[in-house]
Amino acid sequence: MIHNNDGFVANEVTHEFIEGDAFAKLDLIADQSCRLVITSPPYNIGKEYERDRRRTLDEYIQWLTPIVEKACxxxxxxxxxxxxxxxxxxxxxxxxxxxxxYEIITRKGFKLRNRIIWHFNFGLHAKKRFSGRYETLLWFSKSDSYFFQLEEVLVPQLYPGKRHAPSKGAKAGMPSGNPKGKNPTDYWTFDPDEVMKSNPIWDLPNVKANHPEKTVHPCQFPSELVERCVLALTEIGDTILDPFVGTGTSVIAAAIHGRRGIGIDQSLPYIKLAEQRLAAFQEGRLVTRPIGKEVRRPKVGERVATIPDEWAPAAE
Structure with missing residues (x-):
């Protein structure tokens, strides 16, 4: 079933959600038609949408390999x-x-440009190893002649007053940085005041309990993460494809920035939810976490930051 919604138009761009198996439905998308394919596939870790199809690692890779190849x-x-x-x-x-x-995608001729680490404070708890607090975003380009607009994601200079050394000739004593901002490298903190202190982590909260974007989906893509990729790797009018769109975050990120979004998902309830969220965005009702907003830290004296009485050492 294809959900073509004539009312789902943002910035004069029509978006599309497609219900069905990703491998089969990708045939509906023309080859070489998308400036960006971005997705977060099921991780095979037993979430509610995976429980009837839990796979071994080999089975999981075998299942996703032809989907990845077709997406490429x-x-x-x-x-x-x-x-x-x-x-x-x-x-x-x-x-x-x-x-x-990495092995699958490079076999298709793509080249890895960055291995980006997305860090978050809450996630998988563990008792016999350190708790997992990050995921990895692999950014590949199809060729060496790839589109990239760095100025869209520049961050404030950490040392704007830094100047060239006397040995730099005509540049000696002149400001050494770019007045428009600093390249965020592959380690983004999403904090405009603390950004990029030689730190390659994208530090933004995952979509949990009190996150403004939280829905019923247990593993939701944060809009902020997708938006950074949209801004740097595409331009207005481009098409963005997500073959595992879930609740529609990638399509909504495309709509926010004037791109066209196409999303595929095998779950009709998630497709319906994605349609509702896109409609809410177009009507100005959807709340998303602003891109670049500082990650909130608890303040001294707050209840959640206060050591509970139960943890106090017992009196001798």
């Missing part, structure tokens, strides 16, 4: 594939999924 075919010659994954854990052993997808 949809990318324009100057376009990109962003594949965001976590880890597969079996009997306490961790298998980094980005390792497996």
């Amino acid at each position: 075919d949809k990318v324009t010659d100057d376009g990109h594939l962003c594949w965001q994954v976590g880890n597969y854990v079996s009997n306490g052993e961790v298998f980094p999924l980005d390792y497996f997808f």
Whole structure:
């Protein structure tokens, strides 16, 4: 079933949600028609939408390989594939999924440009190893002649007063930085005041309990993460494809910035929810976390930051 919604138009761009199996429905998308394919596939960790199809690691990779390969075919010659994954854990052993997808995607001729670490404070708890608090976003380009607009994601200079050394000739004593901002590298903090202190982590909260974007989906893509990729890797009017769109975050991120979004998902309830969220955005009712907003830290004296009485050491 294809949900073409004539009313779903933002910035004079029509968006599309497609219900069905990603491998089959990708045939509906023309090859080399998308400037950006960005997605976060199911991690095979037992979430409610995976419980009837839990796979071994080999089965999981075999299932996703043809989908990845077909998704690669949809990318324009100057376009990109962003594949965001976590880890597969079996009997306490961790298998980094980005390792497996690197092999698949580079076989299609794509080149890895950045391995971006998305860090968050709340996530998988563990007792026999350190708790997982990050996921990996692999950014590939299809060719060496790829589209990239750095100015859209520049961040404030950390040392705006830094100047060239006397040995720099005509530049000696002149400001050494770019007045428009600093390249955020592959380690983003999303904090405009603390940004990029040689720190390559994208530090933004995952979509949990009190996050403004939280829905019923247990593993939701934060809009902020997608928007950074949209701004840097595409321009207005481009098409963005997400073959595992879930609740529609990638399509909404495309709509926010004047791109066209196409999303595929096998779950009709999630497709319906994605349609509702897109409609809410177009009507000005959807709340998303502003891009670049500082991650909130508890203040001294707040109840959640106060050591509970139960933790106090027992009197001798």
